[in-house]
Amino acid sequence: MNNKKKFIIGITGSSGILYGIQFLKVLAKYIEGESHLIISDSAKIVLKKELNLNISNYNEFMEFCLKDIQVPVHKFILENNNNIGAKPASGSYIHNGMVIIPCSMKTLSGIANGYSTNLIERSAEVCLKERRKLILVPRETPLNLIHIENMRKITLSGGIILPASPGFYHNPKTIEDLLNFICGKILNLLDIEQKLFPSWKG
Numbered sequence: 001m002n003n004k005k006k007f008i009i010g011i012t013g014s015s016g017i018l019y020g021i022q023f024l025k026v027l028a029k030y031i032e033g034e035s036h037l038i039i040s041d042s043a044k045i046v047l048k049k050e051l052n053l054n055i056s057n058y059n060e061f062m063e064f065c066l067k068d069i070q071v072p073v074h075k076f077i078l079e080n081n082n083n084i085g086a087k088p089a090s091g092s093y094i095h096n097g098m099v100i101i102p103c104s105m106k107t108l109s110g111i112a113n114g115y116s117t118n119l120i121e122r123s124a125e126v127c128l129k130e131r132r133k134l135i136l137v138p139r140e141t142p143l144n145l146i147h148i149e150n151m152r153k154i155t156l157s158g159g160i161i162l163p164a165s166p167g168f169y170h171n172p173k174t175i176e177d178l179l180n181f182i183c184g185k186i187l188n189l190l191d192i193e194q195k196l197f198p199s200w201k202g
């Protein structure tokens, strides 16, 4: 594999859809490569609710995501979540990892229990079986024992739970600062150096 990065990105119907959009922006701005992007139907409902954004038109959605970025260095290939025959559904498709941001408790449950009903869940299942990096960014509070057990199962299977729970020690001033904290943590886990938030000076 060359230096260009290849990821699978899922955006599901959890609150905090801006985390997903910010992650796309960060990739487009800083990380050379391409990603398969899968957006669940519920994510489209939350996009409408939280950002008043209708994504029946994919180009308009990407325009919204990338509007501040002049020359994106990352390419996004939109996949249909119902197409369980798409490339990321197969273990023979090599990539650098999958991120589900934000990740609903429903998708988390599907992954934890090996019950894949769509391309996002199937791609995550494949990551675990192929021992590839899988990072889930759940946003739910409070948690019940079923949520916690599902996170435990995924962790034991090699997945990484990275809650949408930004730190405040870098003195964030804007929502973007908070989003970047989480995006930076994801890049760290993907072994990509980043300067999205100042490192702790002690």
Ligand SMILES: Cc1cc2nc3c(=O)[nH]c(=O)nc-3n(C[C@H](O)[C@H](O)[C@H](O)COP(=O)(O)O)c2cc1C
Binding pocket: 011, 012, 013, 014, 015, 016, 040, 041, 042, 043, 045, 046, 049, 103, 104, 105, 106, 107, 108, 139, 140
């Ligand atoms: C406005 C809105 C906000 C939601 N927020 C959350 C949330 O924060 N966390 C969560 O787990 N589910 C949340 N849900 C519920 C999920 O969308 C629902 O469980 C859905 O079936 C998830 O499907 P998906 O994982 O295929 O996207 C929310 C739903 C709506 C309409």
